[in-house]
Amino acid sequence: xxxxTNSRSTKDFVFLYLKGMAMGAADVVPGVSGGTIAFITGIYxxxxxxxxxxxxxxxxxxxxxxxxxxxxxxxxxxxxxxxxGIFTSVISLAxxxxxxxxxxxxxxxxxxxxxxxxxxxIIAKFIKKWSLNTIVSLVAGAAIAYYVTIAAPSQIxxxxxxxxLAGMIAICAMILPGISGSFILxxxxxxxxxxxxxxxxxxxxxxxxFELIMNYGxxxxxxxxxxxxxxxxxxxxxxxxxxxxxxxxxxxxxGFMIGSLNKVWPWKExxxxxxxxHGEEVPFLQSNISPMKFEELxxxxxxxxxxxxxxxxxxxxxxxxxxxxxxxx
Numbered sequence: 001x002x003x004x005t006n007s008r009s010t011k012d013f014v015f016l017y018l019k020g021m022a023m024g025a026a027d028v029v030p031g032v033s034g035g036t037i038a039f040i041t042g043i044y045x046x047x048x049x050x051x052x053x054x055x056x057x058x059x060x061x062x063x064x065x066x067x068x069x070x071x072x073x074x075x076x077x078x079x080x081x082x083x084x085g086i087f088t089s090v091i092s093l094a095x096x097x098x099x100x101x102x103x104x105x106x107x108x109x110x111x112x113x114x115x116x117x118x119x120x121x122i123i124a125k126f127i128k129k130w131s132l133n134t135i136v137s138l139v140a141g142a143a144i145a146y147y148v149t150i151a152a153p154s155q156i157x158x159x160x161x162x163x164x165l166a167g168m169i170a171i172c173a174m175i176l177p178g179i180s181g182s183f184i185l186x187x188x189x190x191x192x193x194x195x196x197x198x199x200x201x202x203x204x205x206x207x208x209x210f211e212l213i214m215n216y217g218x219x220x221x222x223x224x225x226x227x228x229x230x231x232x233x234x235x236x237x238x239x240x241x242x243x244x245x246x247x248x249x250x251x252x253x254x255g256f257m258i259g260s261l262n263k264v265w266p267w268k269e270x271x272x273x274x275x276x277x278h279g280e281e282v283p284f285l286q287s288n289i290s291p292m293k294f295e296e297l298x299x300x301x302x303x304x305x306x307x308x309x310x311x312x313x314x315x316x317x318x319x320x321x322x323x324x325x326x327x328x329x
Contacts, residue, residue, distance in 0.1 A: 013081050019043060020085020025093050027086070027174050027181055028195075034086070036119050036177040036257065040322050045242065047082070047175070050075040051235040091202065106294075109266040110307035114314030116264060120257035122322050123177060126250045134251040141255020148184070149263035160222045166190035167226025172234040177253045194223055266307050267294040 008016070019041045023034035038044040053074050062070040071077070100108045127134055166188045174181030185191040197219040204212030241249045265288040272285035291302035 008078075013077075016043070016078065016081045017085040017088075020082040021089040021093075022085075023082075024086035024089025025097060028090055028093065028097050033174065033177055033181065033260070035173075035175045036116065038175070039177045039253075040119050040122055040318050042322075043082070044177070046075070046078065048235050048239050048242070050079050051175075051231055052239050054232055090198065105268075106266045106303050106307055107310050109264050109268075111310040111314040112264045113261065113266060114311035114316075115318050116257055116261055117311075118315040118318035119177065120254055120261075122318065123250060123257060124254045127247045127254065128250075129247045131247075133245075134247050137248045137251040138255040138258075141252040142259035143255075145256045145259025146262050147259075149260060160218070162188075163190060163193065163219055164222050164226040166194075167223040168230030171227040171230040175231065175235065175238070177257055190223075193219065197223070262288065267291050267302060269294075269297060 019037065022041070023037045026037050027034035035044065038047055058070060058074060061073050097108075166185060169188065170181040170184045170190070172181075173184040182191060185194055197216040200212055200216035201220060203209070204216060238249075267289050268286040269289045270286050289297065291304045291307075294302045
């Protein structure tokens with residue numbers, strides 16, 4: 001991994017930063033996975049191997065060989081650039097994506113629908129051998145992801161222990177193509193707390209309100225600690241699966257993506273609302289409906305052709321990204 005980092009040019013790191021921004025934007029939306037973006041841009045396995053490298057041997061390397069050797073061993077430049085992109089996106093795009101979800105939900109979900117369809121096709125191409133086991137893995141992945149999309153979100157209190165556990169669980173989903181970490185947070189009842197803490201921390205920093213900074217900063221620190229522990233443990237397991245049962249793992253991930261399409265279907269009927277951290281009424285439970293029923297129910301255009309167009313755009317964007325990644329590889 002160190003050799004791969006050293007061979008990267010400034011231009012490569014700029015593109016890596018942009019890939020991180022794309023991952024961050026995806027992880028903000030309940031229903032879209034940052035792991036999907038990592039996979040189709042060709043950095044998924046390097047990301048897993050980099051995270052996996054953070055074990056107790058790092059401390060030994062630091063003691064015996066120094067900071068430079070430790071930096072190279074952990075592929076730290078790759079990780080920092082990628083995390084900087086993710087962090088930038090979460091901070092700067094969260095409100096923009098929320099705005100689009102509030103005002104243009106059909107068109108935004110249509111774009112993501114096309115993105116996930118294309119991603120599932122690309123991931124399926126990596127299945128080297130089809131067998132009964134891979135078919136079972138595909139069906140199981142689709143069933144698990146579909147169940148996740150229809151499960152009723154929780155409204156459990158947002159104590160620090162629960163925020164820590166939510167971080168451990170959600171981060172595992174965030175690096176899995178097809179399963180949205182932010183939607184897992186929504187199911188766990190911690191989505192509003194985490195997103196509200198990010199917004200509150202930004203507001204506290206702008207106004208230099210140290211009480212806000214401490215309160216929301218504590219929430220995010222505990223959440224980040226849970227994410228750190230969860231992702232190190234899970235990346236080792238996932239890396240082991242890739243090595244021991246590659247085709248079954250790829251089939252499982254493909255199934256995850258197929259099952260997650262239920263969540264990003266553009267036309268929905270809201271059956272129940274909830275109050276978010278800002279005191280606003282937002283959708284809580286939704287069911288998928290046809291474009292025709294959408295027009296009848298809400299007395300507004302289903303924007304079918306625009307939605308189809310954006311679905312195609314999302315589909316093409318993924319294939320262009322995949323081709324670019326393949327050429328660089």
